[in-house]
Amino acid sequence: MWRTVARRTTIMIPQIVLLSILVFLLARSMPGDALTGLIDPSIDPAAIEEQRVKLGLNNPWYEQYWDWVTNALQGDLGQSFRFKMPVTDLIGERIANTFWLSLATLVITYLIAIPLGIISGRYNDTLADRMITGYTYIGFAAPLFIFALLMLWAFGFHFGWFPTGGSVAPGMEPGSLSYIMSKLYHLLLPATSMALITTVTTVQLLRSEIIDTKHKDFVHTARAKGASESRIYNRHILRNSLLPIAAFFGYEITGLIGGTVFIESIFSYPGMGELFLSSISVRDFTVVTSLVLLYGIAAILGALLSDLILSMVDPRIRIK
Template identity: 45%
Template sequence: MLQYTIRRLIGMIPIIFLISVVVFTLAKLMPGDALSGKIDPLNSDPEYIEEMREQMGLNDPIPVQYVRWMSGVVQGDFGDSFVHKRPVMELIGDRLPNTIILGISALLITYLLAFLMGRYSGRFAYSMGDYLVSAFNYLALAIPSFVAALVAIYIFAINLGWVPASGSIGSGVEAGTLEYYLSKAKHTVLPAIVLGAMATAAYTQFLRNDMIESSRKDYVRTARAKGTKESAIYNKHILRNSIIPIVTLLGFDIANLFGGAIITETIFTYPGIGYLFVESVNARDYSVMMAIAMMLTILTLIGNLVADLLYGLVDPRIRLS
């Protein structure tokens, strides 16, 4: 497995290089440039603008600009944010904890709901409860996440007033106190539920269908013929085998912790990586935008690797070589 992991990591290098070229090219094709988000061209001297462009290297050939940017990326330096006037990595580091908290909370909700509903629907297939679970899944698949977020804000934040509608922390709360952590949780719960519940449908249906298929296999018939209790058959045989593919999907969710929260964070104005990405695009803050895009790319590749490794760990029949 170690050799397999090393080969996969080496194989990521050309992929990361190609994606970096795409990200850099798309950034250059967008209207304006990094200077557009830094000054107001209508109220600035054209000579000053041209001087700034020269100082920032924006007049250099595109290949030269790419090599300079990529050299910094290799060293962990993504440059400075022209809007926030801070190093990009420092800015991302401030927003990253919020996204991690939101992503892990949503992930726990997703897997918990999927496990409970999928297990119930798989064991009691075609019952009234199974039909209700399927109806919820179809609604979750049909309703866009931004619509669900707006409805949740209207009901639980505006009408009922149970949770805040935006932000990640209350005003005037001192960091490190119990009130701080409670406020953090209160601001996270609604976007986490929206993000987690909307992603539950696919996992639930996958577990349900796999359990139904497994219940018809020969080893289940053999267990029933031996007089094994039905609960033991489902818990020890069917569920254990059916949950293996669900566990392996955890690797793919590593990238979704960050990329999948862009819409949710934007609607809830939750100051995480996703909201920062939208802000950087609107402000033409290309240094931040390209850094986040590269980070999501690397996380996706790592997620694919983790998914393959998990599959080999949870299923002894799989040998990675």
């Protein structure tokens, strides 16, 4: 196992290097720069140009990239032009909110998806299966940001059951029980909104696996030996059908982190996604490049995590 992790980590290094170059070049290809629109137009253009030279914005891209990488390896991701603070500190303030939102979404997703997938697969072609399948079709067709807006309007503004912004009520003392409950209350609506859409892939995958496994030879053999239906489903069908779900787990985490970009913006939830979109609008390149690089590294680690989980769930599978 550890040899596999070491080998895959070695393969990941050139992937991360290539990703960092692409992210840096794409960010620099955006119109304008970090000073565009942030300086009083009445200021002498020569002074603005002098500031660009001081910040190294006029240097060749490879010099800027090398400075950025060497500083990043030392834990310095640069200075945010918008917030006037180190990017590492800025991301550190937001990453906890994104983590808890992603975790809550993941828990709700599996609480919904696994029971629905089991019912739909075990009792396929019944009324319950048709209703669940209809729900998944609607989920596949519904854009996440449109569905989130409807959820915000219905349960946030119309009924007023949930807050419409922020991650905690003002005036709460950090660490207190009321503070924790307020945190959970604020993330429940955005997490549920995202989970109701992201769950459809897991439901369909589990349903297909159960239906396919039901017709395997070892299932017919178990029935021929007189095993009960509950034992057949629990010990044979369900256990084997959950393997793809386990393999998909790492990618699920990566997808949730990326999906929070829209959710956090719609619900005004102060996480990395909301920070990412607002930084793009003001061309805060140091923040944008850092966040995209972190998302990319998370995707690569998610692929590794999925492979490792699959090898642990099914020892017959060996990662090469």
